[in-house]
Amino acid sequence: MHKVAVIFTGGTISMKIDPRISAAIPALSSEEIMSMVTNIDKYADIEIVNFARIPGPHMTPQRMMELSKLVKKLVKRDDITGIVITHGTDSLEETAYLLDLTINSQKPIIIVGAMRNSSELGYDGSSNLSAAICTAISEQSKHKGVLIVMNNELNAASEVTKTHTLALDTFKSLEFGPLGIVDNDEAIFYREITKHIHIETETIEERVDLIKAVAGMDSRLIKFCVDSGSKGIVLEAMGRGNVPPMMVEGIEYAVSHGVVVVMVSRCPMGRVLDTYGYEGAGRTLRNLGVILGGNLPGQKARIKLMLALSTTNDLKRIKTIFEKGFYQ
Known part of the structure; x- marks a missing residue:
């Protein structure tokens, strides 16, 4: 039995x-x-x-x-x-x-x-x-x-x-x-899971925030999170991975203060990618140091970033945790 x-x-x-x-x-x-x-x-x-x-x-x-x-x-x-x-x-x-x-x-x-x-x-x-x-x-x-x-x-x-x-x-x-x-x-x-990662940790970094991008949004929420002690921010961006131009200043502010920024899409399906190059678009944000979060929804990307930050502050290692398998 x-x-x-x-x-x-x-x-x-x-x-x-x-x-x-x-x-x-x-x-x-x-x-x-x-x-x-x-x-x-x-x-x-x-x-x-x-x-x-x-x-x-x-x-x-x-x-x-x-x-x-x-x-x-x-x-x-x-x-x-x-x-x-x-x-x-x-x-x-x-x-x-x-x-x-x-x-x-x-x-x-x-x-x-x-x-x-x-x-x-x-x-x-x-x-x-x-x-x-x-x-x-x-x-x-x-x-x-x-x-x-x-x-x-x-x-x-x-x-x-x-x-x-x-x-x-x-x-x-x-x-x-x-x-x-x-x-x-x-x-x-009927099928197997092709991607499976493991993060070995007994602790979790809880100071990670989730922000959803909407039309005409500015940088106030991002700057507030940074000034309040956030260690990481997950951005639910528009579409393929783009934000209103007035949010760019806040993203730069976060990255310059050592806050890890991970971007996912607010769409229920599909991965983010740096396809577009205009102000606030994915290519601009990735050049600033934003990490692409694949096809995860915001709430799961937040959990993953919390666990990643509990093991390392190295941006390259965190980028590997999120992007390996999606962008290689």
Whole structure:
């Protein structure tokens, strides 16, 4: 019998309606959640690990690192086949990506959540959790990095994002599609992940900000972040990787003060590239020292920069972490 450690952190999967306020709050214990996953004892021996009972927006980078350290300990145990982590969906992709970058293990690590709380009709927590456990015990799930299992789809932490505020299939790999599916309690994979990096660190640099570029934007927010002690800034630029001209001064200000600037696109798909050469365009920004962040969304690029800055301040090394494989 396979043993799966199920780490409970909270989220909608642990929520029900509190009649006093007529709103959902974390309330279910780990045992209560597992009791709704019927017949799972036929597939795996479950070891419950209580980490937290918080909603997704209460997750922090420090808590993510604590979770990473816990998972590293668990995967070293010979009796553990795989790890399943319940998580709030609002920050699930950020935690998943951090774990994917910091944990180097062949064992399956699965993150799962729910879009409906247990007081709602069609609560999806138990079905998602059973699918996650079935994925964790599958031989096919090894060497895949961290996976997200929701709505019977298998997605890579490095590719998936939350796309809808309500839909059960909210987690999608928009550019490449899912890795596979869970069908008849079996994980079935259709493709492999071609890019996978690992950042060895036990700490995280939290002073990294995220700024979204919009029409007519100037440099005030960038300068404020720099003057407030930012070590890194992620810019969600327009299109292929361009910003309004009035932002250039702020970017120069950041780079001259030793702040690492990484640029991604605010578009949901496609990588940034220094295709254009006008003022504020990608070629101008790259010549200033801006690092290109590939096809990552801003929230994931921020996690990656936090981890990179925890290991080095060398701009060339950080550039390699972000650009290797995309621009070589």
